[in-house]
Amino acid sequence: MTATTRPVRTTTPAQWLRKNLFRTPLDSVLTLILAPLSLYALYLAARFVFVTGRWEIVEVNLKLLMVGNWPIDHMARISVTLVAFGFLGGIVAGLVHARQVRRGTASVLNMSRRERILDLARRFGLILFTVLLLLALTSTWGPTITAVGVVVAGVAGRVVGGILGRLHLPKPVAIVLVLLMLSTPFLLYFYLVDAVPLARWEGFWFNLSSAAAGIILCFPLGVLIAIGRRSKLPLIRGMSTIYVELVRGVPFFVLLLMAHVALEFFVPASIAPSRPVRAIVVFTIFTAAYLAEIVRGGLQSVPRGQEEAARAVGLSPFSVMSRIVLPQALRNVIPAQIGQFISLFKDTVLAGLAMSIFDMAQVASAITQQSAFRGQGLIVETLTFTAFLFWVGAYTMSRESQRLERKLGVGTR
Amino acid sequence: MTETRNQVFADATAVDDPVIELESVDKFFGDFQALKEINLRVGRQEVVVVIGPSGSGKSTMIRCINRLEEHDAGRIVVNGVELSEDIKAIQEIRRETGMVFQQFNLFPHLSVIDNITLAPRLVRGLPKAQAEQEAMELLERVRIPEQARKYPGQLSGGQQQRVAIARALAMRPEVMLFDEPTSALDPEMIGEVLDVMKDLARGGMTMIVVTHEMNFAREVADRVVFMAQGQIVEVGTPEHFFTNPQEDRTKLFLSQIL
Numbered sequence: 231m232t233a234t235t236r237p238v239r240t241t242t243p244a245q246w247l248r249k250n251l252f253r254t255p256l257d258s259v260l261t262l263i264l265a266p267l268s269l270y271a272l273y274l275a276a277r278f279v280f281v282t283g284r285w286e287i288v289e290v291n292l293k294l295l296m297v298g299n300w301p302i303d304h305m306a307r308i309s310v311t312l313v314a315f316g317f318l319g320g321i322v323a324g325l326v327h328a329r330q331v332r333r334g335t336a337s338v339l340n341m342s343r344r345e346r347i348l349d350l351a352r353r354f355g356l357i358l359f360t361v362l363l364l365l366a367l368t369s370t371w372g373p374t375i376t377a378v379g380v381v382v383a384g385v386a387g388r389v390v391g392g393i394l395g396r397l398h399l400p401k402p403v404a405i406v407l408v409l410l411m412l413s414t415p416f417l418l419y420f421y422l423v424d425a426v427p428l429a430r431w432e433g434f435w436f437n438l439s440s441a442a443a444g445i446i447l448c449f450p451l452g453v454l455i456a457i458g459r460r461s462k463l464p465l466i467r468g469m470s471t472i473y474v475e476l477v478r479g480v481p482f483f484v485l486l487l488m489a490h491v492a493l494e495f496f497v498p499a500s501i502a503p504s505r506p507v508r509a510i511v512v513f514t515i516f517t518a519a520y521l522a523e524i525v526r527g528g529l530q531s532v533p534r535g536q537e538e539a540a541r542a543v544g545l546s547p548f549s550v551m552s553r554i555v556l557p558q559a560l561r562n563v564i565p566a567q568i569g570q571f572i573s574l575f576k577d578t579v580l581a582g583l584a585m586s587i588f589d590m591a592q593v594a595s596a597i598t599q600q601s602a603f604r605g606q607g608l609i610v611e612t613l614t615f616t617a618f619l620f621w622v623g624a625y626t627m628s629r630e631s632q633r634l635e636r637k638l639g640v641g642t643r
Numbered sequence: 644m645t646e647t648r649n650q651v652f653a654d655a656t657a658v659d660d661p662v663i664e665l666e667s668v669d670k671f672f673g674d675f676q677a678l679k680e681i682n683l684r685v686g687r688q689e690v691v692v693v694i695g696p697s698g699s700g701k702s703t704m705i706r707c708i709n710r711l712e713e714h715d716a717g718r719i720v721v722n723g724v725e726l727s728e729d730i731k732a733i734q735e736i737r738r739e740t741g742m743v744f745q746q747f748n749l750f751p752h753l754s755v756i757d758n759i760t761l762a763p764r765l766v767r768g769l770p771k772a773q774a775e776q777e778a779m780e781l782l783e784r785v786r787i788p789e790q791a792r793k794y795p796g797q798l799s800g801g802q803q804q805r806v807a808i809a810r811a812l813a814m815r816p817e818v819m820l821f822d823e824p825t826s827a828l829d830p831e832m833i834g835e836v837l838d839v840m841k842d843l844a845r846g847g848m849t850m851i852v853v854t855h856e857m858n859f860a861r862e863v864a865d866r867v868v869f870m871a872q873g874q875i876v877e878v879g880t881p882e883h884f885f886t887n888p889q890e891d892r893t894k895l896f897l898s899q900i901l
């Protein structure tokens with residue numbers, strides 16, 4: 231068999247313009263109106279970023295924006311945590327890759343070297359750019375060393391994970407490894423709060439870590455409630471429904487305020503949990519309700535025949551759910567789930583406002599009151615910077631979710 | 644043998660060593676009675692083909708046997724175990740009955756081999772290696788060993804249905820229930836699935852097959868059961884049905900499909 235190559239189509243710039251911008255009269259009119267407008271907007275943005283923007287305020291307060299008043303002496307703990315997560319992420323990526331190679335579903339196998347590099351650049355380019363930008367604004371070596379450490383740990387983890395995935399480990403060893411990996415975040419948490427209690431986690435660090443905690447905690451709760459709504463037992467079904475309807479009916483901000491203010495009416499201040507803990511609890515409760523609805527939709531999208539076939543081969547009700555229905559349900563609603571997590575990530579700034587937590591947005595507004603910067607309208611700069619960091623995080627999550635979706639083959643079954 | 648080939652049975656329960664017994668089984672969907680006084684026994688290694696017009700309760704009947712539907716009255720006994728509320732009894736009966744669906748219902752997120760080994764590993768507690776070895780033998784039997792690592796979405800309808808048969812066989816069931824296994828298939832794939840079923844029948848598997856494939860019935864059925872409006876109307880050998888049906892409703896139905 232001879233391989234036929236697709237005929238290479240060459241387009242001249244004129245053809246491209248015609249096809250993409252001036253295909254019909256309406257297209258032409260729209261182009262003529264919108265092109266100058268967007269060019270002007272671009273010009274304004276570029277001028278702000280490169281010419282008129284006064285970024286010293288961000289430069290001077292970078293540490294405050296990122297980690298608030300985290301003691302300098304304990305910054306190393308954050309570095310260690312980030313490096314450890316880099317390593318962990320690398321291992322997971324390596325394991326996933328090895329598994330896909332084993333099953334012959336790894337997409338990178340069909341990629342040329344150039345395509346692989348492009349793929350990596352597309353995935354990590356924005357993050358890399360952001361990190362370099364932040365490093366350029368720092369004056370100490372700590373952050374740079376940390377960043378290099380994270381990259382090295384990530385690559386090392388990827389290699390180790392790839393090797394582990396190829397070995398046929400005996401089951402007990404594999405279980406121990408998985409438990410070790412699962413317990414790492416908790417160990418790191420204790421390592422961190424040992425030096426700096428949760429109540430003093432501030433800046434972007436608060437937004438990031440409380441969002442992560444909320445996401446991890448709300449996931450099992452949301453899934454359980456979604457399953458509860460399909461229960462045969464009226465009590466469980468009723469409670470799940472009431473939970474969802476109650477929580478969804480209350481504004482998020484009001485829930486946060488209640489956790490901040492009203493809790494003290496019911497619980498003595500001495501035993502009431504600290505504000506970040508309350509914030510995380512509210513994140514969890516709130517997002518779980520929305521997640522439950524999303525997952526419920528996913529459960530409904532799995533054809534009845536799947537459950538019947540699973541029951542017919544003798545699987546227990548638990549296995550039917552955990553092995554057959556739930557995996558397909560969760561897979562079918564990945565975009566909606568990630569969308570909810572992105573919302574939570576962004577909404578963490580509301581906790582800052584409602585509960586007087588010194589989160590990144592609060593820092594961004596507080597630093598404009600410093601004597602060197604007061605009264606100069608620099609809030610535009612600090613908020614732009616804040617928005618940019620959140621956008622990078624949210625956009626990365628969104629991209630990775632699309633990738634995950636493609637990998638798991640949603641819609642191509 | 645020849646004189647018995649053309650036999651009509653007064654009722655559907657005259658069987659010596661029954662693996663499946665249905666006694667006066669009723670089933671309601673709300674006010675609608677889908678099964679009325681069903682009496683049927685299926686003997687060991689017997690192949691019973693169930694025919695009847697759409698909505699006559701064929702699917703409902705075989706789905707009651709493995710408790711995908713709950714019957715409202717009467718008794719169902721499979722391999723000596725009576726079907727009841729008792730979850731243990733239900734699980735035991737499901738282990739003894741394999742089911743093949745019109746829409747295949749393979750698990751799309753699992754590879755072919757995982758589709759087949761899932762239940763043996765979880766329910767029969769087989770170690771992975773042994774389960775996979777057994778699965779490969781079954782795939783040989785349904786003639787698609789080379790598809791083991793693929794996913795259901797990558798297979799043709801006929802191949803998917805054969806995987807579904809292998810999946811059901813992997814639990815080493817005493818009985819196989821088929822609900823219109825070829826109705827969703829393109830004509831050119833029907834043969835390959837029927838061939839596998841014929842092999843099974845020759846191998847001594849006890850089978851209840853709901854189908855419109857009259858040639859299959861003629862070739863392998865020991866008995867044919869005709870259902871209409873939730874009742875068993877007529878039972879006989881294939882010969883009897885195709886040469887000398889008794890009931891008017893049977894004649895009408897056969898004249899429509901033959």
Ligand SMILES: Nc1ncnc2c1ncn2[C@@H]1O[C@H](COP(=O)(O)OP(=O)(O)OP(=O)(O)O)[C@@H](O)[C@H]1O
Nearest residue numbers: 672673675677695696697698699700701702703704
């Ligand atoms: N879950 C259900 N709820 C309500 N009615 C049902 C349900 N399942 C089946 N029925 C009704 O019960 C009757 C028998 O259905 P069944 O599916 O057993 O028929 P069938 O003989 O298998 O028909 P077909 O050849 O179309 O598959 C039909 O009238 C159908 O509408």
Ligand SMILES: [Mg+2]
Nearest residue numbers: 701702703822
């Ligand atoms: Mg049917």
